[in-house]
Amino acid sequence: MGQMIDGRWVSDDEAGSISRTGKWTRTPSVVRGELQPEDVTPGRYHLFAAWNCPWAHRALLTRALLGLEKALPVSFVAPKRTDDGWVFDPQNGYVDQLAGRNALHEVYADGQSDYTGRVTVPLLVEAETGTLVSNESADLVRILPKAFGHLADRPRDLYPKQLGDAIDEWNTLIHSRLNNGVYQAGFAESQSAYDAAVEGVFETLDAIEAALGDKPYLTGDELTEADIRLFPTLARFDVAYYSAFKCMRRRIQDYPNLWRYARHFYALPGIAETVKFDIYRKGYFSQSPKRNPLGIIPIAPDIDWSI
Numbered sequence: 001m002g003q004m005i006d007g008r009w010v011s012d013d014e015a016g017s018i019s020r021t022g023k024w025t026r027t028p029s030v031v032r033g034e035l036q037p038e039d040v041t042p043g044r045y046h047l048f049a050a051w052n053c054p055w056a057h058r059a060l061l062t063r064a065l066l067g068l069e070k071a072l073p074v075s076f077v078a079p080k081r082t083d084d085g086w087v088f089d090p091q092n093g094y095v096d097q098l099a100g101r102n103a104l105h106e107v108y109a110d111g112q113s114d115y116t117g118r119v120t121v122p123l124l125v126e127a128e129t130g131t132l133v134s135n136e137s138a139d140l141v142r143i144l145p146k147a148f149g150h151l152a153d154r155p156r157d158l159y160p161k162q163l164g165d166a167i168d169e170w171n172t173l174i175h176s177r178l179n180n181g182v183y184q185a186g187f188a189e190s191q192s193a194y195d196a197a198v199e200g201v202f203e204t205l206d207a208i209e210a211a212l213g214d215k216p217y218l219t220g221d222e223l224t225e226a227d228i229r230l231f232p233t234l235a236r237f238d239v240a241y242y243s244a245f246k247c248m249r250r251r252i253q254d255y256p257n258l259w260r261y262a263r264h265f266y267a268l269p270g271i272a273e274t275v276k277f278d279i280y281r282k283g284y285f286s287q288s289p290k291r292n293p294l295g296i297i298p299i300a301p302d303i304d305w306s307i
């Protein structure tokens with residue numbers, strides 16, 4: 001693992017840091033540009049993603065829901081971090097379609113020669129110059145509908161103004177206690193940090209289960225960005241977080257409303273193509289000195305995602 005300092009790759013420990021209480025915290029993103037619709041033409045921008053990354057998944061889901069596959073090409077890094085960080089692996093189909101680089105830190109350096117920070121996915125760049133636009137998924141789920149909407153096969157507003165407060169409330173809860181909560185459980189280095197994280201995960205799932213009782217999406221009849229933030233964690237939960245991150249009180253399949261919701265979301269056009277259960281299982285159980293020293297990958301549970 002590592003990061004970049006003044007455009008140079010330096011090795012380092014994992015993203016985020018362990019505090020004295022044993023609680024894991026995520027390092028904030030640093031590239032937070034904006035785009036206007038008049039800036040955006042087909043192929044002018046390029047997305048970098050990893051199948052296993054739940055934050056990159058937000059961007060892939062937004063791209064799929066809008067039908068932006070043609071207008072916004074994507075390159076995937078190999079779904080496994082190395083001493084060189086995220087790298088491409090052409091022999092296995094993970095190719096930098098933009099400049100043919102070997103590692104994502106080279107893409108960052110192409111875009112900003114003095115870049116200092118973590119080398120994360122998702123990343124949106126301007127194709128011709130390589131200029132870094134954004135590496136913050138929370139911003140990308142807003143940039144794509146607004147700035148790329150005119151190129152979308154299925155344009156949609158994922159943040160309708162009248163639902164703004166409800167979306168913000170779900171976003172905050174889901175981000176801190178669920179999206180990050182599972183990582184805080186899995187990376188905890190003390191019993192108390194683990195206990196608190198797992199309580200937060202299941203309190204949040206319980207709240208969502210109750211809220212979904214009488215509506216198809218979190219804020220009502222319309223799919224919004226709050227649902228986009230929820231789905232990546234649901235897709236990874238039973239196959240990985242449940243066991244690899246010790247979130248074992250219940251599976252998503254044990255929640256009637258959540259399970260119906262997750263399968264309905266999975267069946268929407270373009271979504272199944274963004275989901276790679278096998279990669280999640282192998283990724284979260286990959287060899288790690290603390291979490292899986294022997295690197296044995298468990299056999300997958302049988303899960304039927306059909307409606």
Ligand SMILES: N[C@@H](CCC(=O)N[C@@H](CS)C(=O)NCC(=O)O)C(=O)O
Pocket residue numbers: 001002014015016028029052053054055056085118119120121122135136137138
């Ligand atoms: N805040 C960022 C976080 C992205 C993030 O942490 N991505 C992870 C992969 S799941 C990553 O690329 N980590 C590499 C690193 O931090 O060195 C976002 O939501 O876009």
